[in-house]
Every structure is written in C-alpha cells, then in structure tokens.
Amino acid sequence: MRVAVTGAAGQLGRALVARLGPRLAWAGGRDELDVREAAAVAGMVERVRPDVVINAAAFNDVDGAESDPAPALAVNAAAARHLARACRDRGALLVHVSSDYVFDGAKREPYREEDCPRPLNVYGVSKLAGCLLVSAAGGEHLIVRTSGVFGAGGSRAKGGAFVERILARARQGAPLRVVDDQVFAPTYAADLAEALLALVDGGARGLVHVTNSGTCSWHELATAALDIAGVRVRVEAIRSRDLGAPARRPAYSVLAHDRARAFGLPPLRSWRDALAEFLRGGV
Numbered sequence: 001m002r003v004a005v006t007g008a009a010g011q012l013g014r015a016l017v018a019r020l021g022p023r024l025a026w027a028g029g030r031d032e033l034d035v036r037e038a039a040a041v042a043g044m045v046e047r048v049r050p051d052v053v054i055n056a057a058a059f060n061d062v063d064g065a066e067s068d069p070a071p072a073l074a075v076n077a078a079a080a081r082h083l084a085r086a087c088r089d090r091g092a093l094l095v096h097v098s099s100d101y102v103f104d105g106a107k108r109e110p111y112r113e114e115d116c117p118r119p120l121n122v123y124g125v126s127k128l129a130g131c132l133l134v135s136a137a138g139g140e141h142l143i144v145r146t147s148g149v150f151g152a153g154g155s156r157a158k159g160g161a162f163v164e165r166i167l168a169r170a171r172q173g174a175p176l177r178v179v180d181d182q183v184f185a186p187t188y189a190a191d192l193a194e195a196l197l198a199l200v201d202g203g204a205r206g207l208v209h210v211t212n213s214g215t216c217s218w219h220e221l222a223t224a225a226l227d228i229a230g231v232r233v234r235v236e237a238i239r240s241r242d243l244g245a246p247a248r249r250p251a252y253s254v255l256a257h258d259r260a261r262a263f264g265l266p267p268l269r270s271w272r273d274a275l276a277e278f279l280r281g282g283v
C-alpha cells in the first residue's frame with residue numbers, strides 16, 4: 001500500500017509520517033502542496049499514484065474563522081472536495097479527518113456517527129461541509145471524526161496546540177484561566193495516526209469516530225498536563241461565557257466508538273496515559 005499525506009507538518013501529519021515507513025509514497029506540508037489548489041492536488045495524485053491519500057491538512061483556528069470564514073471554508077471544505085475528486089479519478093482511497101465540533105453538544109451522551117450534526121460555529125460548518133463534499137464526490141472514502149488533538153507540531157496559526165500553550169504560559173508565570181464547562185475526549189495524534197492506518201488496513205469506509213478513551217474538560221486537561229510535567233501552578237476554572245471567545249463551542253462533544261469497534265479497532269488507551277507519553281517526548 002502506497003500512502004500520500006497532505007498537511008504533513010501538522011500534529012497528525014507528523015505522526016503519520018513517523019509511522020508509515022516504506023508505505024510512505026509522498027508527504028508534504030502547505031509549502032509543498034497547498035490543498036486549496038485543485039490543479040496542484042490533482043497533479044500530486046497523478047504523479048505519485050498513491051493507493052491512499054490521508055488528508056491531515058486543516059484550518060483549525062476556531063475563533064479566527066468567526067470573523068473571516070473564507071480560509072476555513074477553503075481549506076476544510078473546498079480543498080477536501082479537490083482531494084476527493086482527484087482520488088476518485090485515480091481510484092485512490094481518501095482518508096479525511098473531521099471534528100466533534102460538527103455537533104451542538106445538546107445530547108449529553110456520546111455522539112454516534114448517525115447523530116444529526118448541528119455545528120455552533122463556522123469551523124464546525126466548514127468541517128461538516130468538507131465531509132459532505134467528500135461523500136458527494138462519489139469516490140472511495142473514510143472520514144474519521146476526532147476531538148481535542150494534541151501532539152508535536154501544533155498549528156502555527158494558533159502558536160502550537162492547547163497543551164503546549166498551557167505549559168508555555170505556566171513556565172512564563174502567566175495566569176491560567178481555562179474553561180471547565182466543555183467536555184470532550186482528548187486525542188493523541190500518534191494514537192490517531194495508528195488508528196487511521198489500522199482502519200485502512202481493516203477496510204473501513206464511510207464515517208467513523210476515533211478518540212482516546214475517557215473524557216474531561218479543558219480545565220482537567222490543562223491541570224493533568226501541568227501535573228504530569230511537574231509544573232506546580234494553579235489553573236483558574238472559568239465558564240465559557242466568562243472567556244468571551246468569538247466562537248461558540250459544544251458543552252459536550254464526546255464521540256461514541258461503536259463503529260470503530262465494528263471495524264475491528266480496539267479501544268484507544270486513556271487520554272491521560274497518552275498525554276503522559278506525549279509529555280515524555282513522544283511524537
């Protein structure tokens with residue numbers, strides 16, 4: 001199996017590249033392939049002829065997308081369509097990654113793949129549109145929804161992933177205020193990468209939810225990261241409405257794993273164990 005990876009400089013992209021070994025046919029970040037360019041996307045698939053393209057490119061600035069939706073829609077929706085059409089035309093499988101933020105959080109028990117999405121913010125709309133466009137292209141596809149991804153090489157636009165930003169702020173002595181009223185399942189990019197490859201190997205298609213096991217709030221995640229890293233500082237728990245972020249977020253976005261199980265994927269380890277490995281220097 002020959003695999004191409006777009007968005008290879010991000011958290012998931014790096015983790016995939018680190019694991020693919022001889023199966024890696026091509027990998028590139030934004031500088032090598034801007035996924036918004038349909039002709040360039042088609043050119044890569046034509047040239048490399050991969051069996052599988054894993055799209056790890058994404059616009060993840062959830063708050064930024066509220067004031068300027070165009071970049072999120074271009075990368076998360078239109079570019080997903082470019083990739084889906086190029087893969088369809090060359091007979092490749094497209095693995096695309098989506099988000100828990102397609103849900104509104106009203107459910108209060110884990111969201112299943114068949115639950116009706118209702119995004120609360122532009123980012124969620126863009127991710128949902130990407131899934132629909134991949135499906136509408138009519139080629140072979142696997143769409144994996146995940147949540148709260150942490151790993152090495154987080155988004156340049158956001159100054160790294162949440163865990164890295166919290167640790168950096170704590171070490172600078174900056175006050176830490178983190179919301180405790182949004183519950184989700186953090187997911188280690190390395191575990192997600194392995195799960196994607198296992199699902200591909202197992203022939204999974206359609207929509208599948210994948211996260212690490214366990215749930216927490218952003219406040220619990222921050223506290224756990226500081227605890228594991230041995231940084232003794234207090235994190236003030238605040239409510240989302242007190243933060244005043246531009247984008248509304250679901251209060252509950254835990255994803256159910258029944259379909260992943262049905263495709264033979266065992267439960268991923270707990271997010272705490274994964275976080276501990278990441279903070280010990282994992283990729």
Ligand SMILES: NC(=O)c1ccc[n+]([C@@H]2O[C@H](COP(=O)([O-])OP(=O)(O)OC[C@H]3O[C@@H](n4cnc5c(N)ncnc54)[C@H](OP(=O)(O)O)[C@@H]3O)[C@@H](O)[C@H]2O)c1
Binds near residue numbers: 059157
């Ligand atoms: N991070 C999360 O908490 C989270 C939660 C739920 C779902 N997801 C989804 O999981 C997947 C992997 O996310 P991640 O955490 O690995 O994201 P990430 O670390 O932000 O990586 C995304 C990568 O895509 C690149 N990119 C942006 N625009 C591009 C373009 N036009 N062409 C090519 N590359 C481009 C980014 O480059 P720059 O750094 O230069 O922008 C970055 O390297 C995404 O589909 C994401 O939406 C993530």
